[in-house]
Amino acid sequence: MSHKVIVAGVGMIPFAKPGASDFYHVMGEKAARQALADAGVDYGAIQQAFVGYVYGDSTCGQRALYPVGMTGIPIINVNNNCSTGSSALFLARQAVESGAADCVLALGFEQMEPGAIKAKFTDRPTPFEEFDRVTDALVGHPEIPLALRYFGGAGKAHMDKYGTKLETFAAIRAKASRHAVNNPLALFRKEVTVQEVMESPAVWPGVMTRLMACPPTCGAAAAVVCSEEYAKKHGLNTQVKIVAQAMTTDFPSTFTSKDMMRVVGYDMARDAARQVYERTGIGAEDVDVVELHDCFAQNELITYEALGLCPEGGAEKFVLDGDNTYGGKVVTNPSGGLLSKGHPLGATGLAQCYELTHQLRGTAEKRQVEGARIALQHNLGLGGACVVTMYQTN
Template identity: 50%
Template structure:
């Protein structure tokens, strides 16, 4: 019944191409989406905190988000929960201790972009007018060591990516993810750049250029403008998602003989293009960026995919200091995945947390001066890239900003 009602209200809603072709009036008719509460756990080495299972992680992050928004769990109308490693309905098991309210709970798995996928789906439900207050939750309880496939008796979702990579570079015993991103780095170096030799995990990636596996959780509460009108205290917290877009692999991923495209360059570029277009902004309008730096090579090529610099100029961008404090952009003030860890289902929502804190001027020593527009990039191989644009909603607590084009 829920799905039928949804399709009747928005017949082209799930058709991505039709959504992109919507008229300005159709876009304006969609509800604005606001983040009003965020919370996260510390990301830690798997198993470091004793008796810290995923329901405990979820309880901590959701409780913090509810406290941040100063609302009760009873006001949450539905939840979208993201995790990669776990059984079916872990989302329900994680949230039941917080409240047995009977709300719909949807479980999402989209590899490393799982958290932002949960965020996107939650935003779409607010945008479409189906609910006014919803929760996006992500968590991961991981095993130590490099990521590996959990099933050997069925098709690996990365088989096409590995096959294409192996035609260009010999596949070896190094972790598959490090080979994919390392070879993307090799391709970039051959086209534009050079780096110094150092001990390698997989050339050109050293151990400290690879993000660690982690346990952790993050959560965000999203609401409509109507909900804010009925809860006036939320105006001080509200950060608007001006646009959030997802792109998946296209033929260029596998046909280009380019490992940068194999790890999502074109996906990221397409998602960023549509996000900026729908937000009515350009990359140069951004001050703070949370970017998916699972490997250092990916951060470098993603600068270019997001339009933060032109192709082949990422090295110059770094040398000029335009990716850090005092430069054009501040990228990953949170420390990024390499610094703080990468619990797959939580990462995208942790990025949302950091950008909300930055835009509210609540980031303490990490605070980016005059942060007005935030950009989020979260990518999962297999694949899906999510890009979102954020803005403080009611800066002067008087009049709201002009309605976005989300």
């Protein structure tokens, strides 16, 4: 039997620069308590918990949740790179939908270090060996940090194929900053112009500037999900439902297509979105608001096409026509996205859930997308996994 899944409560703490945040377990505890309070349930009602983080020792989830309560429930720690938060949400939703549990907590947090992401274990093969081999062959530039080569290479592939201009990526970053001005939880709340983005230091000349990349960030976010029956029985808020969710991993095309857009997950995103649209009968044209994985402005642009928000090759026009913001076709990243809100890896997917839940409740204040009823979430982790979630309100 399949049970309808409700997002009953969400919590999120302000995102911060490395060194300016609490320790991971304090951030996680705060976000969990917020989600429980927002749902109006005690920790004793939680039957399972899925806790996501990338950089941390085993059982950090227990360390964060034990101060909230020690009830003996299963606590499962999750690591799926940058899609970790949504992977925790995927497991929580699956537990409720299947009937294995009635009320479940998904929690994500990250305590990051300054600088570019790098491997923690150098005495064993990296899971990115094949990604690195293909990237070396396609783009070269070994002097550039890998994440920048991956996503800068994807942006360059789009530029080469469709004639996309660097200024278009700068416009995406400027849009993110305008949205983040109204988000009190965002790391960067200063508006920047297209010119300022273009004039920021080049990390790959002609391909990417520093402001086109998201910053290392610390933070935490959480969600309480439950069955519709449980919510109604206990008088919980039933406004927001998860109506479909799909997780994909890499296809052979990631490595065989000789296309950097596919190396960074284009096909994963496209297939996950296809599954969600088919299961709901709701198309991309029906979506009101999107939180998508803009770890780099380049990834936001190619994801418009992967999710079907615009035709393949149509992303530049989509941006220049203003169809990605208020007054356009679909508001993307009203939170400010990863580019301005920040990207604490384990928390990102649940921070997206937090934003979309408030959008569908009509409680997003100055960020509110008028009349929002259908929301789409895209969270990507290289290595790889992609989670696409569709939410709907009554």
